[in-house]
Amino acid sequence: MPVWTFTRLTLREASCNRLLAIAFGLTLLYVGLVGWGARALADHAPNPLAAVTSAAGMELVAFFFGGFMLALLAVFVAGHSTRHESESGLLQAVLAKPIRRLDLLAGRWLGSAIVLAVWIAVFTAGVVLAVGWGVGFYPPRPITAAALMLLEGLVVLSLRLLFGAVLGTLASGILPLLLWGLARIGGLVEVVGNALNIGSMVTAGIVTSLLVPTDVLGRGSSYYLLPDLATGAGQELAQQAARGNPFVSASPIAGPMVVWAVLYAVAVFAAGAVMFSRRDV
Amino acid sequence: MTEAAIATAGLRKEYGGNVALQGLDLTVPGGEVFGFLGPNGAGKTTAVKMLVGLARPTEGSGWLLGRPLGDREARRRVGFLPELFRFHDWLTAQEVLDLHGELHGLSRAERQARIPEVLEEVGLAGHARERVGTFSKGMQQRLGLAQALINRPELVILDEPTSALDPIGRRDVRELIQRLKAHGVTVFLNSHLLSEIELVCDRVAIVDRGRVVQQGGLDELLTVRHELDIRANGLTDAVLARLPERWAIREREPGRVVLEIPRPEDAPEVTRFLVAQGIDVLELRQRRANLEDVFLQWIQGGDGARLDVHPADAAGSLV
Numbered sequence: 001m002p003v004w005t006f007t008r009l010t011l012r013e014a015s016c017n018r019l020l021a022i023a024f025g026l027t028l029l030y031v032g033l034v035g036w037g038a039r040a041l042a043d044h045a046p047n048p049l050a051a052v053t054s055a056a057g058m059e060l061v062a063f064f065f066g067g068f069m070l071a072l073l074a075v076f077v078a079g080h081s082t083r084h085e086s087e088s089g090l091l092q093a094v095l096a097k098p099i100r101r102l103d104l105l106a107g108r109w110l111g112s113a114i115v116l117a118v119w120i121a122v123f124t125a126g127v128v129l130a131v132g133w134g135v136g137f138y139p140p141r142p143i144t145a146a147a148l149m150l151l152e153g154l155v156v157l158s159l160r161l162l163f164g165a166v167l168g169t170l171a172s173g174i175l176p177l178l179l180w181g182l183a184r185i186g187g188l189v190e191v192v193g194n195a196l197n198i199g200s201m202v203t204a205g206i207v208t209s210l211l212v213p214t215d216v217l218g219r220g221s222s223y224y225l226l227p228d229l230a231t232g233a234g235q236e237l238a239q240q241a242a243r244g245n246p247f248v249s250a251s252p253i254a255g256p257m258v259v260w261a262v263l264y265a266v267a268v269f270a271a272g273a274v275m276f277s278r279r280d281v
Numbered sequence: 282m283t284e285a286a287i288a289t290a291g292l293r294k295e296y297g298g299n300v301a302l303q304g305l306d307l308t309v310p311g312g313e314v315f316g317f318l319g320p321n322g323a324g325k326t327t328a329v330k331m332l333v334g335l336a337r338p339t340e341g342s343g344w345l346l347g348r349p350l351g352d353r354e355a356r357r358r359v360g361f362l363p364e365l366f367r368f369h370d371w372l373t374a375q376e377v378l379d380l381h382g383e384l385h386g387l388s389r390a391e392r393q394a395r396i397p398e399v400l401e402e403v404g405l406a407g408h409a410r411e412r413v414g415t416f417s418k419g420m421q422q423r424l425g426l427a428q429a430l431i432n433r434p435e436l437v438i439l440d441e442p443t444s445a446l447d448p449i450g451r452r453d454v455r456e457l458i459q460r461l462k463a464h465g466v467t468v469f470l471n472s473h474l475l476s477e478i479e480l481v482c483d484r485v486a487i488v489d490r491g492r493v494v495q496q497g498g499l500d501e502l503l504t505v506r507h508e509l510d511i512r513a514n515g516l517t518d519a520v521l522a523r524l525p526e527r528w529a530i531r532e533r534e535p536g537r538v539v540l541e542i543p544r545p546e547d548a549p550e551v552t553r554f555l556v557a558q559g560i561d562v563l564e565l566r567q568r569r570a571n572l573e574d575v576f577l578q579w580i581q582g583g584d585g586a587r588l589d590v591h592p593a594d595a596a597g598s599l600v
Contacts, residue, residue, distance in 0.1 A: 005383050009369070016371045089365030093428055096333040097384035098357040280296075280336035 002099040006107020007114070014077055014115045023073060027123055030069075034062040035130025042135040052233040055135035060222050060237075060247040062127050063145070067218040070149060071180040073119055074156035077112045081164030081172040086281040101277045105161060109269060116153040120146050137233075141224040148221035148253065151261055152214045156180055158265045162272035165279060179212045187215035188246050195244030213261040220253025284347055286311045286436045286467035287332060291341035294327050301327040303491035304341060309484070311435075314458055314468040316482035316499070318475065320580055324491040325471050326364050329440050332469075333361045346436055357385060360434035364441045364471070366425040370414030374405060374424055377413055378431055385432040392431075399427040402460075404453055418445040426457065437461060438469045443477065455481055479503075479572040487579050494579045503569045509540045509551055512564040520558050539568065 014020050038058040045051035082105070085091045095101060124146040132138040139145070156176050163172035190205020192198075209216040226248065227233040241250035287309035294302040302324040309315040319325050330336040332343065334351045348355035368377045375396055382392040400406050403423040408416075413424065422445040429437055439458075443451045451474075458468050458481045472478055478485060479499065486496040495502065508531060516538055521530060524540070528551060532539035540551060545567060555562050 002384060005380065009380065013369070013371065089363060089367040090369070092335060092363035092365060093361060093368075093381065093425065094384065095335055096356060096359075096361040096363070097381065098353040098386065099384055100353070278337070280330070 002097075002103035003107045003110065006104050007111040008107075010077075010079070010108050010111025011114060013079060014111070020077065020115070023069075023076075024119065024122065027069065027119065028126065030062070030066075031123065031126030031130050034058060034127050035134050038131040038137075039134030049232045049236070051135060052137045052227060052231075053236045055131050055137045056139070056225070056227050056233055056237060057240075057247070059127060059131045059137075059139065059225055062131075063149075063222055063225060064218070064247045066123055066127070067149070067152065067184075067215075069123075070116070070120065070153045071156050071177055071214070074112070074116055074153045075160050075173045075176055077115045078108060078157060078160045078164065081167060081169045082161075082276055083164060083166060083172070083279070084169045086279070091281055095281055102273045105269075105273050105276055109157065109161060112157050113150075113154055116157065117150055120149050120153065124149070137227065139225040140228060145221040145224040148217045148224070148258075151258070151265070152217035152221075155212075155214050155217070155261060155265045155268070158268040158272065162268050162275070165272050165276040180214050183208055183212035183215040184218075186212075187219055191219075191241075191246050192244050195242065209257065210260065213257065213264050216253060216257055217261055219249040220257070222247065223249045223252050226250070284311055285309060285344070286313075287315075287343070287345055287469060289328075289332075289341065289343035292328065292331060292338050292343050293340040294324070294331060294336065295339045300491050302331075305343075305488075305493060307486055307493065307496070309467060309469055311467050312462070312465050313483040314462050314470060314481050316478035316485035317469060317471045317488065318473060318478055318485060318576065319488035320473065323488045325473075325488055326440055328488070329364075329438060329469075329471050333359065333438060335363075357432065358435045360429035360432060360437040362422075362425045362429040362437075362439045362442050364444070366421065368413045368421065368424060368428075371412065373410050373412055374400065374416070374427075375409040377424060378428055381428040382431045387432060395431055395433075399430045402430060402457065403427045404450075419447060419450050422446055423450070423453075426454070430461075434466065436467045436469065438471070440471045441473070442470070443472070443474065451477065475572045475576055485572070487576060489580050495575070499572070502575050503572065506569070506574070507542050507545050507547075508568040509542055509548055510537070510564075510566050510568045511540065511551075511555070511562065512537050513555060514561040514563065515558075516560060520555075520560060523558065524554070 038055040041054040041058055042051035045054055082091065094104070124142055128139060128142045159176035159179060160172060163175045167175070186205050186208025189201050190209070193201025193205060226237055229235060229238055229250070237248050238250040241248040285308050287307060289305045289307045292302060292305040293300070305328055317325055317328070327336065331338050331350060332345060334356060338350070343350040345352070345355040346358055372380065378396045378399065379392050382395060387395065396409070397406070400409055403426045405420065405423050405427060408420065413421065416424065422442065426439070426442060429439065443454050446454065455477065458470065461468055470478065470482060482499055484498050485502060486493050488494065514536065516536060521538065524530070527543055528547070529541045530538060531541050542548065542551065548565070548567060552562060552565060
């Protein structure tokens with residue numbers, strides 16, 4: 001199966017990549033820092049409710065910035081752009097083999113997705129366990145949060161492969177990050193618009209979510225990290241969300257939005273595959 | 282004749298508004314070594330890329346081993362060394378070949394048996410476990426040849442296979458090509474190294490500015506001009522002035538003259554003429570043009586007009 005051959009090649013390349021090893025190492029450091037910070041906050045809290053609230057808040061902030069690490073990783077793990085590899089001669093002998101170009105792109109996507117999944121597993125388990133071990137707070141549905149995060153990463157990855165078919169490595173890496181940033185700003189606009197009841201800001205946020213459904217997935221995942229809303233800590237954080245705290249989402253992501261994000265990633269990947277297949281190498 | 286290994290009809294490629302290849306009509310018979318030559322920028326690599334499916338023709342069609350261009354089944358039976366070759370430099374030579382063998386659909390057992398063979402064949406035995414990143418350019422080109430042979434191809438397309446090789450490497454490649462031919466493999470050799478083509482090829486096509494200007498058996502091409510190289514005593518201007526017009530003087534130096542004659546059969550007549558003039562003929566041999574002469578004549582003129590061939594003979598010797 002050529003797809004699996006390219007998946008293994010991508011994984012092999014990732015395992016040889018020192019920068020990726022450093023990224024995983026720094027992630028562990030980040031996790032440690034979050035656990036220590038949550039513990040420190042809890043230690044200084046006036047009562048147990050405040051301790052859980054601040055620990056959960058710390059965890060939400062950790063995931064908020066984890067989203068940025070995820071986007072960077074999604075761009076980075078796909079390696080050089082296929083256009084760059086074609087022009088440098090790396091793909092000429094490969095693509096003359098009896099394979100479809102889709103095989104190469106799908107294999108790379110799958111291999112990169114596996115690396116992202118591993119990273120998300122390490123990150124999520126790390127943060128949840130570090131905070132839980134230090135403070136005793138465990139979010140109710142961390143796996144759902146991680147799954148939404150993975151979907152966010154796959155959207156960025158698909159954009160990276162699409163741009164990689166036509167642009168050089170640097171441009172095809174920066175562009176998805178800019179789009180990811182645009183979505184994040186759009187998300188903040190929506191959160192503030194909601195808090196202040198400004199309809200046009202909410203609409204702008206929803207439109208950016210449809211154009212680039214990454215931030216909406218990130219915010220969606222944060223909902224599943226909240227303490228139970230029936231508890232005091234859950235209510236406190238929900239109120240913060242209503243006041244425009246961008247790190248917290250008090251409502252689950254809409255089902256159709258998840259479907260849209262999946263279709264979006266598939267369509268972007270398919271467009272990338274078509275462009276790569278039609279391109280002269 | 283066996284089925285044509287490569288056939289193209291009006292294969293044309295444009296990039297934007299630029300015509301890279303005007304309309305390639307090519308037939309490469311199976312089992313032969315075919316030389317594809319032309320100056321830089323003539324469209325050779327463009328043609329090769331279309332043959333192996335890396336680029337799509339703007340117009341025209343082509344067949345590889347009887348199947349249309351781009352067909353994956355045909356590519357399974359083809360080996361290809363690109364002009365621009367680079368491999369994943371964090372892999373070892375063995376891993377690179379394993380990857381390329383796997384992409385050809387070879388089983389693990391087949392790859393394990395074949396990899397040492399091809400490494401041996403290209404002179405890289407003993408380097409299997411070294412990382413490609415540490416290889417010299419010449420070793421990488423040898424590795425490129427090895428990946429082109431991994432699937433025991435029926436047709437091997439080599440785009441400038443010796444560009445990074447030293448004279449020993451070039452000789453190795455020549456011998457390799459001859460071995461392939463002996464095993465019935467068709468070799469399509471894209472090169473601008475004329476001496477190399479002349480040494481190994483059965484047929485050649487000369488391409489210039491995006492079109493084939495000459496195509497045929499090497500022997501036919503090289504005997505387009507019939508020349509006699511004569512060393513003799515007493516070759517004075519007076520004697521040479523009496524030469525019939527149909528024998529043109531091509532080169533002249535003391536004691537030596539090169540005559541171009543319409544037909545090889547005229548040689549005895551030239552000898553008789555010289556003897557009759559009281560000349561002592563020391564040596565007289567038929568000389569055929571080398572590929573460089575033919576190539577330059579076709580390329581420099583840009584059309585056939587420059588090729589100085591006798592009209593009566595041209596019909597017989599040109600394709």
